[in-house]
Amino acid sequence: MTTAADVTAEIELEESGPASAAPEATATGLFIRPPIQTDQPAWFQEKQFRAWETFEATRLPHRKDQEWRFTTLGKLDLSQYTPAPPLSAAENQALIARSHGNPQVAATMIFANDQVVQRPELSPELVAQGVVFAPLEDDLSSAHLHLMRKYFMANEAKLGSRKFSALHQAHVRTGCFIYVPKNVHIELPIEVFHWISGEGAATFPHTLLIAEEGSSVTLVDYHDSADRRQTGFTCGVSDLYVGPGAKVTYLAAQNWGEQVVNLKINTAEVGKDGHLTSLHVNLGGRYSRLESLNRLAGPGSRSDMLSSTVATGTQEFDQRTLQDHLAPHTTSDLLYKNSLSDQSKTIFSGLIKVAPEGQKTDAYQKVRNLMLSDAAEANSMPGLEILADDVRCTHGATAGHVDDAELFYLESRGIPRLKAQQLITQGFLTEILDRLNDERVTASLARLLNEKFARM
Amino acid sequence: MSTPKAQIDIDRSVGDFHYPMDYAFDAGTGLTEKTIDYIADVKGEPDWVRDFRKHALRVFHKKPMPTHWASKDLDSIVFDDIRYYLSQGTKPKRTWDEVPDEMKKTFERLGIPEQERKFLAGVEAQFDSEAAYSNIKKAVGDQGVIFVGPLEGLRDHPEIFKKWFGKVIPTSDNKFAALNSAVFSGGSFIYVPPGVKVKHPLQAYFRINAENFGQFERTLIIADEGSEVMYMEGCTAPKFETATLHSAVVELVALKGAKIQYITVQNWSNNVFNLVTKRGLAMEDAEIKWIDCNIGSRLTMKYPGVVMKGRRARGEVISIALAGEGQHQDTGAKMVHAADETTSNVISKSISVGNGRATYRGLVHVPRHLKGCKNNTECDALLINPESRTDTYPAITVRGQRHAMQHEASVSQVSAEQIFYMMSRGLTEGQAMSLSVNGFVNDLVRQFPMEYSVELKRLIDLQMEGSVG
Numbered sequence: 005m006t007t008a009a010d011v012t013a014e015i016e017l018e019e020s021g022p023a024s025a026a027p028e029a030t031a032t033g034l035f036i037r038p039p040i041q042t043d044q045p046a047w048f049q050e051k052q053f054r055a056w057e058t059f060e061a062t063r064l065p066h067r068k069d070q071e072w073r074f075t076t077l078g079k080l081d082l083s084q085y086t087p088a089p090p091l092s093a094a095e096n097q098a099l100i101a102r103s104h105g106n107p108q109v110a111a112t113m114i115f116a117n118d119q120v121v122q123r124p125e126l127s128p129e130l131v132a133q134g135v136v137f138a139p140l141e142d143d144l145s146s147a148h149l150h151l152m153r154k155y156f157m158a159n160e161a162k163l164g165s166r167k168f169s170a171l172h173q174a175h176v177r178t179g180c181f182i183y184v185p186k187n188v189h190i191e192l193p194i195e196v197f198h199w200i201s202g203e204g205a206a207t208f209p210h211t212l213l214i215a216e217e218g219s220s221v222t223l224v225d226y227h228d229s230a231d232r233r234q235t236g237f238t239c240g241v242s243d244l245y246v247g248p249g250a251k252v253t254y255l256a257a258q259n260w261g262e263q264v265v266n267l268k269i270n271t272a273e274v275g276k277d278g279h280l281t282s283l284h285v286n287l288g289g290r291y292s293r294l295e296s297l298n299r300l301a302g303p304g305s306r307s308d309m310l311s312s313t314v315a316t317g318t319q320e321f322d323q324r325t326l327q328d329h330l331a332p333h334t335t336s337d338l339l340y341k342n343s344l345s346d347q348s349k350t351i352f353s354g355l356i357k358v359a360p361e362g363q364k365t366d367a368y369q370k371v372r373n374l375m376l377s378d379a380a381e382a383n384s385m386p387g388l389e390i391l392a393d394d395v396r397c398t399h400g401a402t403a404g405h406v407d408d409a410e411l412f413y414l415e416s417r418g419i420p421r422l423k424a425q426q427l428i429t430q431g432f433l434t435e436i437l438d439r440l441n442d443e444r445v446t447a448s449l450a451r452l453l454n455e456k457f458a459r460m
Numbered sequence: 461m462s463t464p465k466a467q468i469d470i471d472r473s474v475g476d477f478h479y480p481m482d483y484a485f486d487a488g489t490g491l492t493e494k495t496i497d498y499i500a501d502v503k504g505e506p507d508w509v510r511d512f513r514k515h516a517l518r519v520f521h522k523k524p525m526p527t528h529w530a531s532k533d534l535d536s537i538v539f540d541d542i543r544y545y546l547s548q549g550t551k552p553k554r555t556w557d558e559v560p561d562e563m564k565k566t567f568e569r570l571g572i573p574e575q576e577r578k579f580l581a582g583v584e585a586q587f588d589s590e591a592a593y594s595n596i597k598k599a600v601g602d603q604g605v606i607f608v609g610p611l612e613g614l615r616d617h618p619e620i621f622k623k624w625f626g627k628v629i630p631t632s633d634n635k636f637a638a639l640n641s642a643v644f645s646g647g648s649f650i651y652v653p654p655g656v657k658v659k660h661p662l663q664a665y666f667r668i669n670a671e672n673f674g675q676f677e678r679t680l681i682i683a684d685e686g687s688e689v690m691y692m693e694g695c696t697a698p699k700f701e702t703a704t705l706h707s708a709v710v711e712l713v714a715l716k717g718a719k720i721q722y723i724t725v726q727n728w729s730n731n732v733f734n735l736v737t738k739r740g741l742a743m744e745d746a747e748i749k750w751i752d753c754n755i756g757s758r759l760t761m762k763y764p765g766v767v768m769k770g771r772r773a774r775g776e777v778i779s780i781a782l783a784g785e786g787q788h789q790d791t792g793a794k795m796v797h798a799a800d801e802t803t804s805n806v807i808s809k810s811i812s813v814g815n816g817r818a819t820y821r822g823l824v825h826v827p828r829h830l831k832g833c834k835n836n837t838e839c840d841a842l843l844i845n846p847e848s849r850t851d852t853y854p855a856i857t858v859r860g861q862r863h864a865m866q867h868e869a870s871v872s873q874v875s876a877e878q879i880f881y882m883m884s885r886g887l888t889e890g891q892a893m894s895l896s897v898n899g900f901v902n903d904l905v906r907q908f909p910m911e912y913s914v915e916l917k918r919l920i921d922l923q924m925e926g927s928v929g
Contacts, residue, residue, distance in 0.1 A: 068528055069528075070528065070529050073855070074855075074857070360846065360847070363846075373858065375858065375860065375861035375862075375863070376861055377860075377861055378828070378829065378859075378860040378861055378862070379828065379859070379860070380859065380860070380861065381828075381857065381858070381859045382856075382857070382858045382859075383855065383856065383857045383858075384854070384855070384856040384857075384867070385853065385854060385855045385856070386852070386854060386867065386869070387851070387852055387853045387854070388841075388850065388851055388852035388869060388871060389849075389850075389851045390841070390843065390849060390850045390851070390871050391849050392843075392846065393843035393844065393845060393846050393847075393848050393873050394846075394873050395843070395871060395872075395873070396870075396871070396872060397870065397871040398868070398869065398870040398871070399852070399867075399868070399869050399870075400866070400867060400868045400869070401854070401856055401865075401866070401867040402865060402866045402867070403856065403858040403863065403864070403865040403866075404863075404864050404865070404866075405861045405862060405863070405864075
């Protein structure tokens with residue numbers, strides 16, 4: 005006789021299943037210590053040395069860690085990858101030619117296998133205003149050294165990826181550095197491409213953006229694979245600092261090949277009356293983890309967190325967010341939408357945290373899963389931790405299917421069922437882009453979404 | 461405009477009384493195989509029960525504390541300082557006259573039987589480890605309903621109870637279920653025959669009356685095909701200086717088309733760790749509803765669950781938690797959809813007062829290859845003071861496309877305008893606050909049987925009394 009015990013056994017795996025973390029015993033792949041970057045300044049070498057010590061001292065995620073609940077940890081085997089070697093000039097040129105962004109941009113920087121292959125060219129006006137948009141290593145020793153020492157990797161990875169953050173820091177050799185001085189407005193988007201190429205290659209994309217008081221800037225990050233069939237590993241860090249009254253829009257298109265295991269650790273700090281809008285479009289990857297910590301540090305600050313994920317095949321998308329309200333009158337609004345086809349899997353774990361100082365907080369969080377297959381799996385953990393009393397916090401999570409009435413309507417208009425379902429799904433996901441209400445910056449993301457649907 | 465900040469002064473005298481007792485059987489403090497043998501000997505249990513207990517003890521020792529996700533306060537429990545068995549003799553008293561006078565006094569202060577038993581089908585008042593008083597009305601017995609303690613259930617009706625005992629909640633489910641399985645004593649075993657609809661609610665009162673004494677009752681309710689039963693438990697406990705542990709296991713089995721409602725009003729005193737595992741198994745077209753109200757204890761961890769194993773089975777949890785000064789109510793629900801077209805509903809409302817903390821922890825699980833499952837979860841939290849805290853940690857797993865799941869939670873404060881309005885109509889701030897809080901939980905309180913909803917409103921009023929100064 006089967007009893008409840010059998011049924012509950014499945015959900016109690018956390019308690020009794022075998023350990024599944026990758027072994028660390030043999031130093032292969034990314035467990036090998038990276039060589040010292042002798043071309044970098046001493047303080048940076050020192051930081052990297054310490055980071056490796058942290059990496060070695062920190063254990064791999066364990067299935068009992070709440071931050072890794074529901075994750076298929078077996079997909080995170082670091083021993084299979086090695087740091088990506090530089091590409092030939094011809095290969096670089098080919099990737100530059102494939103770097104399609106939005107039609108009008110302020111400047112573009114392109115990385116391939118963690119090498120700058122195209123440096124950005126800012127307009128003389130912006131340069132004159134003091135705007136910096138350069139590879140990280142330029143500024144490690146330049147006039148902005150003080151900023152770099154203050155802000156580079158200053159954030160702790162609090163949502164589970166401490167070990168991977170250390171790995172990133174130990175390996176990082178370049179990245180994108182953006183500095184927008186006080187009251188400077190950059191109208192057109194700044195765009196950055198990160199390419200990965202080579203079987204088993206590992207890259208460590210880095211973004212550091214500092215927007216000073218009253219400034220505004222839009223940054224679009226593209227992550228792509230030269231060959232979608234190749235395996236690979238990427239571990240990215242992006243840190244955004246939004247100064248008082250500043251307005252930052254950050255868009256990230258994750259379009260790695262379907263065999264790439266990737267993690268991205270995003271941290272943002274928003275100052276008094278500052279406003280950050282971040283939008284993630286997640287399309288590629290075998291296992292993709294996205295951590296987004298938004299710190300609402302100044303009174304009156306606001307953060308809009310948006311995400312649109314198309315999960316197909318056996319893809320797994322693992323999203324962990326924290327809306328950290330540290331000051332009064334702060335607002336955050338999160339909307340994450342996922343569509344799940346085939347045997348795909350999504351995990352959403354989000355927390356709204358209101359500190360005792362966060363009175364008059366207004367926080368919202370919603371995750372919506374559109375289930376398109378019987379074998380897909382959606383896990384939602386929307387959380388609240390409220391330590392102030394005068395707040396308005398709401399969260400919601402839904403999982404549902406395509407509305408039969410909508411399907412019927414489209415079919416009655418002669419659209420085949422499959423096509424109709426795809427149209428509805430596309431509408432469901434592109435609604436996220438509409439929230440930005442600016443086609444000049446979302447056009448490229450809409451195109452990437454459409455390309456993914458065309459691949460389905 | 462600032463909202464009135466309440467200074468909550470909770471009436472700790474509720475249940476704060478006890479009379480010296482002469483404990484006839486006392487297993488001493490600490491927990492070893494000897495304790496188990498002592499319990500089994502005193503009770504005269506069959507060998508298979510003794511083996512079951514010993515196995516559970518090994519599981520208990522092996523399992524780590526769940527502090528990787530739960531409150532670190534659990535580490536304050538010193539298992540060696542706890543008395544695991546204490547009894548006033550093992551035979552439940554059958555008539556009121558046989559109950560010792562001192563016990564009667566305790567019951568009277570609680571306002572239990574004599575009046576209530578007239579309209580309650582059967583009263584089983586648990587005084588410490590054993591049911592000290594048990595009386596099933598003739599009418600219920602005539603319908604073939606069995607309402608006994610676990611000892612009698614396993615001894616006299618093994619063919620009914622052995623089949624399900626420990627099956628809904630296996631010994632290894634969690635550390636505290638294992639502890640209960642090792643040292644359980646007292647509780648209720650109920651069997652309702654096919655088609656029998658028990659008109660009156662079955663009721664049991666539980667009390668703790670000895671310092672450092674953990675209470676480990678075990679309840680198993682089996683509702684046979686097409687039957688219906690409602691079970692009510694309410695608790696008050698005297699207040700002591702050192703922490704007391706309460707760890708119950710409650711298993712419900714609703715066979716085809718049966719309905720079980722299980723109602724709890726938990727009001728242990730503020731030093732009690734209340735770590736309870738409650739789960740029901742609902743077969744085809746069956747329905748299990750947990751109505752759970754937590755007011756007392758230092759730390760309560762309780763997530764009533766329903767495993768919907770038969771087609772069209774329904775599960776429901778209605779939960780009210782009131783976390784006052786120094787309290788942590790960590791409650792929630794667990795809904796496991798294991799068959800097609802099963803539906804579940806969770807409604808949770810919590811109120812945090814002073815530095816109290818209310819936590820909702822939920823699990824909704826829909827495995828592969830099912831269709832037409834529905835879940836609705838709503839959690840609302842009310843915060844009264846600036847130091848109050850609330851958390852919500854749901855986990856929802858859905859596999860497949862033919863389901864509809866929704867979860868919603870909100871956190872808010874008593875509206876300052878409401879308070880102002882009521883005060884302008886002549887209410888004191890405290891009365892206004894009390895009225896607001898009662899309004900917040902009102903739709904849930906109405907789901908309780910009348911006498912409980914009255915008691916509940918009175919308890920909320922008591923908690924809110926002098927909340928603003």
